[in-house]
Amino acid sequence: QVQLVESGGGLVQAGGSLRLSCAASGRTSSNYAMGWFRQAPGKEREFVAATRWSGLSTYGEDSVKGRFTISRDNAKNTVYLQMNSLKPEDTAVYYCAATLDFLGFPRVPGNVNHWGQGTQVTVSS
Numbered sequence: 001q002v003q004l005v006e007s008g009g010g011l012v013q014a015g016g017s018l019r020l021s022c023a024a025s026g027r028t029s030s031n032y033a034m035g036w037f038r039q040a041p042g043k044e045r046e047f048v049a050a051t052r053w054s055g056l057s058t059y060g061e062d063s064v065k066g067r068f069t070i071s072r073d074n075a076k077n078t079v080y081l082q083m084n085s086l087k088p089e090d091t092a093v094y095y096c097a098a099t100l101d102f103l104g105f106p107r108v109p110g111n112v113n114h115w116g117q118g119t120q121v122t123v124s125s
Contacts, residue, residue: 002026002114004096009119016123017084022096022116024077031101034072034079037109038092038121045095045109051079053101060107063089086123093118 008020022034035050047060049070059065069082079096096116099106106112 002028002032002098004098004114004116006094006096006116006119009094009121011122011124012086014087014123014125016086017082018086018121020081020083020094020096020119020121022079022081024079024098024114028077032098032113033101033103033105035097035099035106036070036079036081037095037097037112038090039095039118040089040092043092047107048094049081050097050105050107052105058105058107063087083121086121088123088125090121091123092121094121 003026006022031053033052036048037045038048039045049059051057051070051072057070067085072079095118097106097112098114
């Protein structure tokens with residue numbers, strides 16, 4: 001089993017920045033693609049960004065492109081999400097996700113093998 005633990009969420013004013021971290025532990029001998037989803041109240045969980053073991057990355061909605069950057073440190077089994085120029089509509093619970101790397105990017109919740117517990121990000125206007 002793989003455990004994912006997120007950190008770095010919090011309250012920030014619009015225009016501010018946060019960096020989320022997700023550390024994987026447990027049976028991490030297999031290579032995993034890792035990524036982030038978010039879920040706002042009353043909305044479905046949506047794909048934000050993901051990175052393959054190789055470092056190749058992809059992003060979800062156009063609204064986050066250019067503002068969010070995903071990166072990973074394979075030696076630390078950790079993935080990061082740097083979020084800049086935050087907007088109130090970025091407010092959500094952010095979930096770390098891991099999928100066996102050979103399956104590709106975890107773009108939909110059904111393709112995720114492991115989830116973190118989530119971390120709240122609140123952006124005030």
